[in-house]
Every structure is written in C-alpha cells, then in structure tokens.
C-alpha cells in the first residue's frame with residue numbers, strides 16, 4: 001500500500017469510525033453469533049496474492065462486525081466497562097502510526113518521560129502519597145503479579161529469584177473471599193502455591209473482616225509460615241465493596257507484611273474528593289493498581305501501577321543482556337525493568353490526550369454523573385416490592401434480583417438466571433451476574449462513557465417488564 005492509498009483508506013476509516021461512534025447505540029449490545037460461526041467464514045488458508053484493502057473492509061463489515069459485542073454502546077451495563085473516548089482513540093492512531101517499541105528510554109525518550117509525567121499526574125489526581133512512583137502495565141492482573149513477586153522477593157531477601165524456593169519456608173498471601181481471581185492466578189504463577197492463598201471471610205457488606213485477617217495471620221505464624229502479602233480491594237468485582245484499608249494497613253505494619261491494593265475499577269472514583277475515604281490509611285500501602293482502561297475513558301489496555309519502593313520492584317525484574325546496555329542506564333527510567341514484558345507500547349500518549357481534553361474537572365463531572373445514575377437506579381429498584389437490592393451501592397454498580405412472591409430460593413435463582421439470559425439475548429442491553437450468599441444476582445454497571453439517566457430509565461422499564469412477563 002503506497003502513501004496515497006493509505007491516505008484514501010485512512011480518510012474512509014475515519015468516516016467509518018465517526019459513524020460507528022454515532023450509531024453504536026443502535027447496534028445489538030451483545031453479539032448473538034454461535035460458536036464457530038465467524039471461524040468458518042474465514043478461509044482456511046492465507047491468500048497467496050495481494051488483496052485490496054477494500055475487500056478486507058467488505059469482509060470486516062460482513063464477517064467481523066456481527067461477532068462484535070459493543071462495549072461502547074451506552075446500554076452496555078455488564079462486567080466493568082472498557083471505556084474509550086474520542087481523545088483516546090485519536091492518540092491510539094498516533095501510537096499505531098509511530099509504531100515505537102518503548103522498552104528502554106533510548107528506544108523513545110519521549111515515551112518514557114511522558115509515562116513518568118502521566119504517572120505523576122494520575123498520582124496527584126487520585127491522591128496517592130507523593131513518594132510513590134508509577135508505571136503503565138497492560139492489565140491489573142500483570143500489576144498484581146508484579147506486586148506478589150516483589151513482595152515474595154522482599155520477604156525472602158531476594159533469594160527466590162536467585163536460587164528458587166529451597167529453604168524459603170511456606171509463604172502466605174491473604175485476601176478476602178470477594179477478591180478478583182487475578183490474585184489467585186498471581187499466587188499460582190509466583191510459585192507460592194494457591195493453597196497458600198488465605199481467603200478471609202467478609203462482613204455483611206462484602207468487605208474484608210480485619211479481625212478474621214488478624215486471626216489467620218496469628219495461626220499461620222504459630223504454624224511456622226511466613227506472611228508475605230495482603231491484598232486489599234477497593235471496589236470488588238462482584239459488588240464494589242471496599243476493604244477497610246486502615247485496619248488492614250495497621251495489621252500489615254505490625255507484622256511487616258506487604259500491602260497491595262487492587263482498585264482496578266474504583267481507583268478512578270478517587271479523583272472525587274467525596275471518595276477519598278476509600279484510601280484512608282494510604283500511608284501503609286506498598287503497591288497500588290487501577291485501570292484507566294476501565295473507568296477513565298482510555299482505550300484498553302492501560303493500567304496504572306504505583307509502588308512506594310521502586311528499587312525493590314526493579315530489583316525483582318531487572319535483567320541486563322549485553323544488547324540492552326545503554327550510556328543512560330541508571331539516570332533515566334528504563335521501564336522494561338518495571339514489569340514482565342520487555343517490549344512496551346507507547347500507552348502514555350492516550351492518557352495524556354484523555355486527561356488534557358477532559359481536564360480534571362471534565363473527568364470528575366463524568367464520573368460523578370455515573371455515580372449519581374447508580375444511586376437513581378437504586379432508588380428506582382427499591383420502589384418495586386417485587387425487586388430486591390442485594391448489596392450496598394457504593395460507586396456505579398447496582399446488585400439486585402427479581403423476587404416475586406411464592407418462589408423459594410432455588411426457584412428465584414433459576415428465574416433470575418432466565419431473566420438475565422432473556423435480557424441479554426434481546427440485544428437491547430447487556431448485564432452480567434454474580435452470586436451473593438447463594439443468590440443469583442444481576443449486576444448493572446452505570447459507568448459506560450456515554451451512559452445517561454435516560455438509558456438507565458429505559459433499561460429499567462425493560463428489565464421490569466421482561467421479569468414480570470416470565471411469570472405471567
């Protein structure tokens with residue numbers, strides 16, 4: 001493809017992109033293709049001869065688009081969002097065009113230095129202590145793995161990296177039974193072993209019970225185990241429960257245990273002064289992760305990972321083959337040493353674009369509006385005698401179920417599961433579910449970039465009517 005052809009196709013694509021953004025609301029939210037349907041439409045062998053980009057776009061529209069679930073549709077209320085925004089998309093176009101691989105400072109000084117500055121901006125926006133240093137990772141799972149590995153190295157005097165686990169004792173990691181599965185994954189990968197992940201029971205509001213945490217640590221120490229790390233969650237995946245950071249931090253401090261905070265979704269809410277209570281006790285934090293790719297309007301992937309002790313993070317990951325030795329080493333940030341991958345995309349550019357075009361006020365207004373919409377939804381649900389709210393509404397997630405009279409718990413579970421499938425199959429909205437205290441629970445997240453109260457009101461009418469039609 002020559003430059004003129006590129007120019008023509010790029011202009012056409014920009015039209016496609018703008019039309020998509022304008023019309024995404026009218027597309028079915030969740031794709032309804034059957035397993036294997038897309039796969040079978042793609043030829044088994046790659047083409048021998050060059051094909052036109054026009055023919056590729058024709059297939060993209062015909063074959064690929066029906067298999068896309070539209071996360072940017074404001075009727076997407078499932079999981080946690082993977083939000084984007086025009087400013088982020090434009091910056092991604094620049095990143096793709098530059099195609100820079102930003103593994104070390106020298107391979108693009110601007111990428112390294114913009115990343116350093118963006119982490120300072122984010123730290124200030126969410127109110128983390130000034131001594132923290134940040135790095136962009138691909139996902140919260142990777143950041144949590146980095147935290148567990150660093151905690152493992154710190155507690156073993158950096159010996160596991162060197163000689164493996166022999167003689168290191170049995171390490172223990174603690175989190176609540178509501179913690180995201182990425183923690184268990186990290187424990188498996190780190191060699192600590194999933195049997196050494198202690199899941200602490202929660203309070204009625206689904207936050208970690210610190211008394212139970214203390215008891216577990218006392219027992220493990222008596223048995224000769226070594227407490228290595230506690231993971232506190234701000235905004236659990238099921239209900240956005242907030243673990244009591246100060247109490248957990250004090251336990252970490254007394255026992256010299258690494259405190260990792262997973263704020264994947266709720267971290268963005270910290271830009272609002274009214275949510276700063278969530279990080280009361282922040283002085284105890286050793287590492288902290290949140291995802292601008294969830295609620296800060298920045299294309300997937302973009303995870304902000306902050307540490308109090310950057311030298312320990314670097315010591316855990318550092319490796320220096322000859323070909324990566326530079327004259328600037330030690331005087332600049334070579335981010336390849338701050339996590340698992342060597343190669344790195346230029347992700348800071350989209351954050352810069354989002355923060356500058358929204359401004360801190362713009363970000364705050366949008367997030368605050370999402371929180372207000374969740375609170376209105378909670379009120380709408382609470383007014384109906386045949387629906388029940390199942391968890392406190394803290395940020396932008398509402399957990400509820402349909403509870404018509406005369407149904408036992410098993411029947412209610414089946415009914416709500418059926419309701420969830422019926423709604424999602426309609427393509428008009430997309431919800432996901434969880435199970436709370438044995439109850440099948442619908443989760444509705446009001447944090448898609450373009451969601452408005454009108455979308456939620458329409459969805460709520462649809463949910464009520466669909467639910468009642470199931471038993472009439």
Ligand SMILES: Cc1ncc(COP(=O)(O)O)c(C=O)c1O
Nearest residue numbers: 080139140141180182237262264
């Ligand atoms: C609380 C929490 N932590 C971690 C993750 C994992 O995020 P990622 O997809 O960035 O690895 C999620 C995903 O939703 C989450 O809800």
